[in-house]
Amino acid sequence: MDFKEKVLQVIAEVCEDDVVKEEHDLDIFEAGLIDSFATVELLVQFEEQLDINVPITEFDRDTWNTPNAIVDRLNELK
């Protein structure tokens, strides 16, 4: 499994919806798939499963809003 697939898997688990694996430009906040609580869960999972530490204050909803955007941001932080 490549990096992108792994990230999408984590997002799908947290959102409890596989749609994010198909629609990579879906705004997960606007679609109501994720809230601030789930966001924290996402950050914890990134740390545990991918070993990437994303500070809460780094997670800006405007730039971390779609699966593609999240993959890009994580690539920058890797």
Add this chain to the structure above:
Amino acid sequence: MTPYSSFLFFIILGILLLPTMILGVMGKRLRYYNVFVTIVVLAIIFSGGNEGFFSLVVFTILQVVLVKGYITYRQAKNSSLVFYIISFLSIMPLILSKILPILAVDNWASFLGISYLTFRAVQIIIETRDGLIKEQLSIFQLVNFMLFYPTISSGPIDRFRRFQKDEEKRWTPEEYKDLLYKGINKIFIGFLYKFIIGYSINTYFIANLDYIADGKFTNNLLYMYSYSLYLFFDFAGYTAFAVGVSYIMGIRSPENFNKPFISRNIKDFWNRWHMSLSFWFRDYVFMRFVFLMKKKKWIQNKMLVSNLGYILLFLLMGVWHGLAIQYIVYGAYHALMMAGFNIFETWNKKHKRWPTGRVMTVVSIVITFHVVCFGFYLFSGKPFQ
């Protein structure tokens, strides 16, 4: 002089900002002239004697020392204890300003805008802890951010890194014209909201309620709705002034309101009402609390963690308004509503009992509107008189 409260203030501001606009339209840098404007306006605001000028000076020095000291420390080490101590010292003046009035002593710690300025400072400390602010900041950068006069008295609460990007930016004439247009537009919306609609509701309706309503129940009911509307138009009007003037200064301060009365549920409401404050609490209190609980695995139950987070957030938000019974009850009320909605939402996700569709959306908006108005009724203090 209280900002945006009199026409004299607007006239002075208009004259002072004229060179800013000319420089902006010519595509020149705004920074140096804006510093001059800031000093003059701060002098006008704080020269009345009741605004706590000396407390403001001491407060600013304290925050600069704490922030600069912590950044230097953080470049070498990262102990949680030091972070908590520095954060506590940073909010100490705010705590004092809330406690002193209860002890019935002179409130020497307080000054106009302390509640908002504290959040600007603490936020820098938290982002330094998270490693997002690594380089030492200059005294100019810190003071310029903390004492940015358009938003000094009641926000909106900006974020340092966002503010800094705008502050360092050299706007092209086209970009600045767009900002100027938006800024002036906002200021006129402010006039409409605060001085026409808000003023009218308060003067012609709320002040005459005793003649309009006959029974005690009707009186309180009408007060609840009219006060809620007044609160919105007054505060949204103030915010439009603050944001509009920021735009003219070349800083895109965040918005505070996004049609709060069409919220579909209480969670939605807190994404639309006093946003810069609720987002501050969301990012720096709620999410950090949840993160800590999850990482340390102290509490496993999801529902319990999020509800405890809401209780913490809204009780803090209540006390932040002041240590009075109405604010504490207001905070507790919203904590209860959020936790209740959280349980309902999770249950409904599984059972899908709440029908969807246009009619139900309207029903949800109406229910939320009433829940929210009752909250403002508590907030107003009228039930506790």
